[in-house]
Amino acid sequence: MARKLKLRIWRGDATDGGLKNVEVEANDGEVVLDLIHRVQATQMGDLAVRWNCKAGKCGSCSMEINGKPRLACMTQVSSFPEGEEITVTPLRAFPVIKDLVTDVSFNYRKAMEIPSYEHPKNLAPGEARMEQIDVERSQEFRKCIECFLCQDVCHVVRDHEENKKSFAGPRFFIRIAELDMHPLDMLKNRKQKAQEEHGLGMCNITKCCTEVCPEHIRITDNAIIPMKERVVDVKYDPVRWLGSKIRKREGIV
Amino acid sequence: MTSLEKHKYDVVVIGAGGAGLRAAVEARAAGLRVAIVCKSLFGKAHTVMAEGGAAASMGNVNEKDNWQVHFRDTMRGGKFLNHYRMAELHAKESPDRIWELEVWGALFDRTKEGKISQRNFGGHEYPRLAHVGDRTGLELIRTMQQRIVALQQQDAKESGNAESHIKVFAELTITEILKENGKIAGAYGYWRENGNEVLFEAPTVIIATGGVGKTFKITSNSWEGTGDGHALALKAGANLVDMEFLQFHPTGMVWPPSVRGILVTESVRGEGGILTNSLGERFMFKYIPEVFKDKYADNEAEADRWYLDQDNNRRPPELLPRDEVSRAINAEVKAGRGTEHGGVYLDVSKRIPADVIKKRLPSMWHQFYELAGVDITKEAMEVGPTCHYVMGGVEVEPDTAAAIGVPGLFAAGEVAGGMHGSNRLGGNSLSDLLVFGRRAGMGAVEYVKKNPTATVSEKAIADAAARIEAPFSRAGGENSYSLHAELQEVTHNLVGIIRTGKEVEEAIEKIAAIRARSANVAVAGGRQFNPGFHLAFDLDNMLLVAESTAKSALLREESRGGHTRDDFPGMSSKWRQVNHISSFDGKNVNVKAQPLPPIPKELFDLFDIHELEKYMTPEEIVKGGSN
Numbered sequence: 001m002a003r004k005l006k007l008r009i010w011r012g013d014a015t016d017g018g019l020k021n022v023e024v025e026a027n028d029g030e031v032v033l034d035l036i037h038r039v040q041a042t043q044m045g046d047l048a049v050r051w052n053c054k055a056g057k058c059g060s061c062s063m064e065i066n067g068k069p070r071l072a073c074m075t076q077v078s079s080f081p082e083g084e085e086i087t088v089t090p091l092r093a094f095p096v097i098k099d100l101v102t103d104v105s106f107n108y109r110k111a112m113e114i115p116s117y118e119h120p121k122n123l124a125p126g127e128a129r130m131e132q133i134d135v136e137r138s139q140e141f142r143k144c145i146e147c148f149l150c151q152d153v154c155h156v157v158r159d160h161e162e163n164k165k166s167f168a169g170p171r172f173f174i175r176i177a178e179l180d181m182h183p184l185d186m187l188k189n190r191k192q193k194a195q196e197e198h199g200l201g202m203c204n205i206t207k208c209c210t211e212v213c214p215e216h217i218r219i220t221d222n223a224i225i226p227m228k229e230r231v232v233d234v235k236y237d238p239v240r241w242l243g244s245k246i247r248k249r250e251g252i253v
Numbered sequence: 254m255t256s257l258e259k260h261k262y263d264v265v266v267i268g269a270g271g272a273g274l275r276a277a278v279e280a281r282a283a284g285l286r287v288a289i290v291c292k293s294l295f296g297k298a299h300t301v302m303a304e305g306g307a308a309a310s311m312g313n314v315n316e317k318d319n320w321q322v323h324f325r326d327t328m329r330g331g332k333f334l335n336h337y338r339m340a341e342l343h344a345k346e347s348p349d350r351i352w353e354l355e356v357w358g359a360l361f362d363r364t365k366e367g368k369i370s371q372r373n374f375g376g377h378e379y380p381r382l383a384h385v386g387d388r389t390g391l392e393l394i395r396t397m398q399q400r401i402v403a404l405q406q407q408d409a410k411e412s413g414n415a416e417s418h419i420k421v422f423a424e425l426t427i428t429e430i431l432k433e434n435g436k437i438a439g440a441y442g443y444w445r446e447n448g449n450e451v452l453f454e455a456p457t458v459i460i461a462t463g464g465v466g467k468t469f470k471i472t473s474n475s476w477e478g479t480g481d482g483h484a485l486a487l488k489a490g491a492n493l494v495d496m497e498f499l500q501f502h503p504t505g506m507v508w509p510p511s512v513r514g515i516l517v518t519e520s521v522r523g524e525g526g527i528l529t530n531s532l533g534e535r536f537m538f539k540y541i542p543e544v545f546k547d548k549y550a551d552n553e554a555e556a557d558r559w560y561l562d563q564d565n566n567r568r569p570p571e572l573l574p575r576d577e578v579s580r581a582i583n584a585e586v587k588a589g590r591g592t593e594h595g596g597v598y599l600d601v602s603k604r605i606p607a608d609v610i611k612k613r614l615p616s617m618w619h620q621f622y623e624l625a626g627v628d629i630t631k632e633a634m635e636v637g638p639t640c641h642y643v644m645g646g647v648e649v650e651p652d653t654a655a656a657i658g659v660p661g662l663f664a665a666g667e668v669a670g671g672m673h674g675s676n677r678l679g680g681n682s683l684s685d686l687l688v689f690g691r692r693a694g695m696g697a698v699e700y701v702k703k704n705p706t707a708t709v710s711e712k713a714i715a716d717a718a719a720r721i722e723a724p725f726s727r728a729g730g731e732n733s734y735s736l737h738a739e740l741q742e743v744t745h746n747l748v749g750i751i752r753t754g755k756e757v758e759e760a761i762e763k764i765a766a767i768r769a770r771s772a773n774v775a776v777a778g779g780r781q782f783n784p785g786f787h788l789a790f791d792l793d794n795m796l797l798v799a800e801s802t803a804k805s806a807l808l809r810e811e812s813r814g815g816h817t818r819d820d821f822p823g824m825s826s827k828w829r830q831v832n833h834i835s836s837f838d839g840k841n842v843n844v845k846a847q848p849l850p851p852i853p854k855e856l857f858d859l860f861d862i863h864e865l866e867k868y869m870t871p872e873e874i875v876k877g878g879s880n
């Protein structure tokens with residue numbers, strides 16, 4: 001049942017750091033976060049790690065496990081072959097604060113740059129009528145738990161600090177898509193803005209973001225690609241653009 | 254003390270869950286400057302984990318629903334120990350609070366007519382829970398978070414500064430609520446990132462810190478649920494009410510051990526899931542209490558028909574209030590009819606097609622598949638009780654959410670007491686957060702009109718700073734991780750789901766002993782993001798909460814809702830007239846009995862008199878409510 005495991009944990013801060021080897025016991029059914037907690041409680045009382053729900057719902061425990069961006073609370077220890085070392089390091093795209101904790105404020109700044117939802121002025125609370133099928137498209141994107149793994153993996157910013165200024169990242173492309181597809185949202189030009197102000201054009205559809213998303217949101221297929229396609233459409237055909245916005249209001253009684 | 258970070262605000266909201274964020278929005282709407290402080294990143298508060306839904310009698314699925322029915326269900330669920338006024342406000346205002354979320358961009362699941370869909374839940378007479386699959390809490394918190402961002406964008410447009418009126422201080426722990434001359438003057442805390450200290454000066458503080466689950470060994474709560482607000486309020490001179498009542502949710506995961514306690518939403522039962530023991534018996538039929546006999550089906554045929562025709566059949570007993578289901582599961586396991594890992598079976602696979610399960614319960618499917626290797630569309634889940642919610646909390650004035658006894662202090666959400674009586678109905682928390690979060694915001698607005706400023710004295714600052722420094726200056730003392738584990742063991746074994754007077758007495762002694770040792774907790778490492786240091790403070794709070802719970806549990810010699818005494822198994826109408834009030838004298842928690850506010854006639858008259866006879870004394874029945 002319980003077995004000894006070798007774990008390599010990155011320890012350090014903004015100035016300096018490196019991998020530390022530890023041996024830790026692992027029980028059946030445990031996830032990587034369990035191991036980190038055990039190390040914390042028995043060997044390294046000041047080991048820094050973020051977590052909350054331990055059930056893949058809050059997106060706090062994001063880190064890189066053997067180089068891959070993952071949620072530590074949803075990564076089964078048994079998914080690694082016996083004898084394989086497990087290496088945990090902080091998210092690479094964001095500055096380290098300490099150990100496994102990084103400064104993810106970039107994402108909160110980007111959230112601030114996306115124009116908010118605009119409710120129809122004359123639609124009183126309780127009067128909205130929407131079809132399930134129409135809300136589902138946006139609901140897929142609202143499943144996002146803001147783990148920022150997609151932001152971390154995206155090569156546009158992963159090793160290119162200079163791109164961060166003009167690139168919102170996949171998490172916020174789906175936010176824009178969500179609002180764009182929201183049956184009631186009144187703000188126009190969301191797609192154009194994504195292209196012109198939030199760096200949609202810098203994405204070259206590698207799909208890495210979709211691959212790491214723990215919520216299995218089809219970031220590229222359902223958000224990025226449709227937006228890119230329609231941006232092109234609209235550039236050439238303003239009438240069609242108008243039509244899409246009018247259709248969007250059909251849901252309102 | 255040269256470089257202490259200082260801020261001045263009108264309101265400091267401690268907590269960025271549903272309650273805190275709703276309070277902040279309300280205070281901001283009145284033009285106040287608000288600081289929102291939370292221990293985690295913005296958007297990660299416990300509320301994010303809520304699954305099933307938010308209860309509001311919108312009547313979208315069954316037109317017969319209205320606030321009166323919701324009020325009755327809430328009082329019944331709480332076994333009539335609820336503060337009637339809170340239950341009344343909650344039932345009346347919940348629909349508006351849900352609709353308002355839609356105005357802010359929330360996307361709930363829909364009915365065929367395009368309205369907000371509502372689902373069945375334990376103890377609710379009609380389908381009442383607005384939901385988004387089984388991730389309703391995420392929708393709620395994201396909507397509130399995005400509402401705050403929208404307001405900040407508006408401020409940026411108007412004043413050039415997005416944080417001119419609302420600023421979120423994420424990953425900052427409040428360690429003290431400060432008073433001057435008997436009134437609130439601010440709050441003190443430290444940044445988790447670097448341990449640096451922060452002073453907030455403000456005439457009002459709204460506590461919205463959520464629950465206490467981490468006091469217990471098996472819990473559905475995250476690390477944040479350490480009862481900070483409960484303890485901060487006690488220390489600031491406020492009271493806690495009815496801390497003996499804890500909700501043990503009947504269905505937590507039991508296997509593998511590392512996920513023990515993680516919640517399995519009640520929607521699984523609401524959608525048709527049934528509970529069976531190791532003999533394959535659908536055992537809940539045996540556990541329908543007398544008071545619920547006329548509302549719950551006593552045979553399988555009727556229980557099954559109810560899903561299709563709710564008007565002519567009684568509800569399946571799987572949907573009894575949580576305390577009843579938890580006790581039943583506990584009894585089955587004790588009698589040797591449990592599963593291999595000490596739970597019972599919960600099964601949806603035989604009643605609902607796989608694709609519907611995946612659509613209606615996506616995160617449950619995910620959770621079991623990834624964490625337990627169980628495919629719930631094909632197999633049964635193993636489940637057992639887990640500590641989930643605290644009904645007890647800060648004693649407040651219902652209309653304003655003002656904490657009784659401390660001018661300028663407010664409390665809303667799970668940290669506030671009274672609303673849910675001895676047992677909370679599922680879905681009533683999310684709506685509670687919105688209803689009383691808003692009211693706390695309004696309460697603060699009114700208070701600030703008369704008390705616009707506050708200043709904290711140098712002495713208070715020095716004291717608060719000394720407390721934070723203390724664990725670093727002790728050498729070789731106790732380890733906070735092991736003390737926490739010991740406390741969890743005590744609460745789990747001695748003040749858990751079933752209690753006896755003797756056990757609780759033992760718990761009180763043991764908690765006191767751990768508390769004495771906790772005065773010697775020493776912290777290794779520095780101040781920079783140091784979980785050992787963080788836990789030292791959380792531990793202190795959990796110990797006060799545990800003491801309050803144990804002492805209240807000892808006094809209440811009956812079984813009711815989330816308090817089951819093996820030595821007093823019955824419910825007594827005498828005890829229904831009593832709230833237990835905890836206060837803190839600087840050394841110990843003291844608990845005293847206080848009469849429950851009598852229910853006014855117009856609310857009394859909403860009930861069938863025969864139902865009230867099951868709960869109230871003959872004198873109360875004759876009196877027929879107060880006027």
Ligand SMILES: Cc1cc2nc3c(=O)[nH]c(=O)nc-3n(C[C@H](O)[C@H](O)[C@H](O)COP(=O)(O)OP(=O)(O)OC[C@H]3O[C@@H](n4cnc5c(N)ncnc54)[C@H](O)[C@@H]3O)c2cc1C
Nearest residue numbers: 268269270272292299300305306427463666667680682683
């Ligand atoms: C798994 C699960 C599922 C649930 N499902 C449902 C459901 O379907 N329906 C329902 O109605 N209810 C449900 N509940 C209950 C409900 O989610 C909670 O009661 C509710 O979310 C609590 O909200 P809150 O705003 O009071 O506090 P929380 O959301 O718990 O937030 C507390 C906030 O306070 C902050 N805080 C705490 N202490 C400090 C401190 N010292 N300094 C600074 N900040 C501090 C935290 O960081 C956090 O931001 C569920 C609970 C769980 C655990």
Ligand code: SF4
Nearest residue numbers: 154203205206207209
């Ligand atoms: S598909 Fe686009 S957004 Fe996603 S990782 Fe690749 S470049 Fe980044």
Ligand code: SF4
Nearest residue numbers: 144145147148150213
């Ligand atoms: S889109 Fe997926 S990967 Fe990106 S932040 Fe959201 S949940 Fe995480």
Ligand code: FES
Nearest residue numbers: 052053054059073
């Ligand atoms: S701890 Fe919440 S997602 Fe891992």
